[in-house]
Amino acid sequence: MKYTLDHIAGIIGARLPGRQTQLVSADLSIEYLMTDSRKVFAPAQTLFFALKGPRRNGHQFINELYKKGVKSFVISETVDETQYPAAYFLKVTDTLAALQSLAAYNRKQYTIPVIGITGSNGKTIVKEWLYQLLQDQYSIVRSPRSFNSQIGVPLSVWQMNERHTLGIFEAGISTTGEMEKLEHIVEPTIGILTNIGDAHNEGFTGNQQKLEEKLKLFIHCKQIIGRENYFKEIKSFPGKPQLITWGNSFSNELIVKSIDKKEESTVITAAYKGKETEFTIPFRDEASIENAITCYLTCLSLGLDDARIRKKMQLLQPVNMRLEVKKGINHCTIINDSYSADISSLQIALNFLSQQGAQHRRTVILSDFVQTGIDDNKLYRLLLAELKQYAVSRLIGIGEKISAELNALYAEIKDVLDIELHISTADFINHFRSSQFRDEIILVKGARIFEFEQIVHLLEQKVHQTVLEINLNSIAHNLKEYQRFLEPSTKMMAMVKAFAYGSGGAEIAGVLQYHKVDYLGVAYADEGVELRKSGITLPIMVLNAEESTFDALLEYGLEPDIYSMEILEQFDRFLKKEGIQNYPVHIEIETGMNRLGFEPEEMEILAAYLRSTPSFLVQSVFSHLAAGEDPKDDEFTGLQGQRFVTASEQLQRKLGYSFIRHIANSAAIIRHPSLRMDMVRLGIGMYGVDSAVSHKLDLQPVATLKSTIAQIKYLKPGESVSYNRKGIVNRDSIIATVRLGYADGFSRKLGNGAGRMLVRGKLAPVIGTVCMDMTMIDVTDIADVREGDEVTIFGKELPIEELADWAGTIPYEIMTGISQRVKRVYFEE
Secondary structure, eight states: OOEEHHHHHHHHTOBOOGGGGGTOOTTOEEOEEEOOTTOOOSGGGEEEEOOBOSSOBGGGGHHHHHHTTOOEEEESSOOOGGGOTTOEEEEOSOHHHHHHHHHHHHHTTOOSOEEEEEOSSOHHHHHHHHHHHHTTTSOEEEOSTTOOSTTHHHHHHTTOOTTOSEEEEEOOOSSTTSHHHHHHHHOOSEEEEOOOOSTTGGGSSSHHHHHHHHGGGGTTOSEEEEEGGGGTTOOOOTTOOEEEEEESSTTSSEEEEEEEEOSSOEEEEEEETTEEEEEEESOOSHHHHHHHHHHHHHHHHTTOOHHHHHHHHTTOOOOOOSEEEEEBGGGOEEEEETTOOOHHHHHHHHHHHHTTOTTSEEEEEEEOOOSOSSOHHHHHHHHHHHHHHTTOOEEEEESHHHHHHHHHTHHHHTTTSEEEEESSHHHHHHTOOGGGOOSEEEEEEOOGGGOTHHHHHHHBOOOOSOEEEEEHHHHHHHHHHHHTTSOTTOEEEEEOHHHHHTTOHHHHHHHHHHTTOSEEEESSHHHHHHHHHTTOOSOEEESSOOGGGHHHHHHTTOEEEEOSHHHHHHHHHHHHHHTOOSEEEEEEBOSSSOSSSBOGGGHHHHHHHHHHOSSEEEEEEEOOOSSTTOGGGHHHHHHHHHHHHHHHHHHHHHHTSOOEEEOOOHHHHHHOGGGOOSEEEEOGGGGTOOTTOOSOOOOOOOEEEEEEEEEEEEEOTTOEESGGGOEEOSSSEEEEEESOOGGGTOOGGGTTTTOEEEETTEEEEBOSOOOSSOEEEEOTTSTTOOTTOEEEEESSSSOHHHHHHHHTSOHHHHHHTSOTTSEEEEEEO
């Protein structure tokens, strides 16, 4: 269905402010809805909803979007229309409610079957597997990635149009009262409940209430599908839908008779409507088995041929719902998105590409887009427009459709974009030359049938099998967790010193810049230089400026911490020599850390010097807390705060102008609200470590250190392990050698039983001394351990705080100690 702006105004009950009443054109077509100002897609056909959150207000970004070409806005606050002469504003009371009502209206225009999926876990897996199983039978519209929130669901449903014959949408809730709104938008005809577990328990009194709330998605469903266990406590369903369940009892529609786990697969034997059947899936874990059975039963309920379904079940692919950033050959950076090719996920991938550094050449390797429901010529013109908008330099197209369409358009695009076309993935591989890729960011994006993982393997830098995985979504999540405690006016400085606590400075800084933090902090000038070279434009404070780095400070626009009269005078002389005035600097005051900084008694002298020279403009004044996380030192922390306030106020009076004041670190943000002042400095907390031990934060671990088992040995009692025979076994033992040693950052203090690693979900103690490149663990009590198995050193299941405790140190030291030879893999889920 085509929507014009005046049509939408009527649907959402919008009022047209002032002069615009006569201006809305019936011909102004809207195709895309947007809530995130950072993700501009086809601006002329986009309608932006200015949503208001606890810290960000969408109205603040109207000017930025207008300059990018967006002309249509839904607002709830008054806007000065004279600043935007070509724009249209639809004013409503609640912009989120307007977004949801528009999506609900669009849903009501279509009578196709719609599958609504909810549950504690597995929603995205089931949705994507159903897509894999059904895509050749239906033209499917589905939620992009994990778009299952109050904002994500309406954006997903808006995609539905007359070309689609099936919808698959997931719906997630965090508290009561949310599902009714999502049900009104999705209006599923078929419901799927994946499971009920402990995830997202915070907003509910228990699992029973959570189940009852989730089932509200199915209030108008004709069929509800799921495992029998989850429905036992429900006495009745509104509307009396057909309940289609699976399980072991004979009362189920699908009776599961046996589950036989093989080495790399699982064989499931079942009976459906009195007829025995058997299918195989290429997975062994319990969650995948449960999700696969649910998908199989759903396909049977839709009337698909059993033999066809069973064949497809064997071909199910893992759902890798994350964008991975990897180091590539010849100083390239690889973004791996080799599992889907559709408009929505391309938007996400290109937006992610734009965060990785503006100065590098950008290459996109793209497959055919299959079953989009859009005319091929229109589709590929749209793709080209998006590539141009995101400053892509080179496009490598792989597939018959993309090759045909781009060949036809070659004359129009040859001066804008370098084009290389291949009829198939095999053709690309046959012509591959590593020398053709150098110093660039490469997005690899393709439908699964093109098997682009082969291309990623060619482009990826070969390193050993120990990796540090960095979840960029968790960085953003943790940032927002701390922002919940701040006033909107309180600024945030994010500390990315020491290679972002070992996580990778440029990559982390790119995420922080995207999420609009106010400042970055680094330890040394060379760290700031690297960030600038990677395209970071945020203000950067350098904590340890040295005279030898003054040139770099100026060249790259870095702002030094001035902590003594000596460094102040040195930098003053340098600036005068260069003819620079009002250079931004930060003044550090010593309040009790006794490390760096001016003494409070020096404020008079400091102010007099700063007034006497035109070289400086004080951006901020700050101090460091010695023990902000420790309750026994709260009195001393309070004393530091008083000293800082007194000294900074004195300096401000003497200078005659205001500046930013900051003293609160991660722990103090939570434990000492009075010290938040004008800005806070977020460090270790951003990486998922709650140094305040407050239990007020829902932090997510950012880093996961993983390795693999190189070899397994079977030892008899009395045999020894590792150097100096420190590890002696006293029983028949199974010893696994892990590809990780102290050269990778695994401390020797963790040897001889002090440390543990996670193998197949169980802890295995370190046996013997830790070697430079290898560590041995005792896996005797863990079943079915094999060479090549993954080993977790720290992460979500094994917190870094626990590892630090075993080593007698702190998480900071563990994180910053991970060697640079360990490959960093960055991903977004």
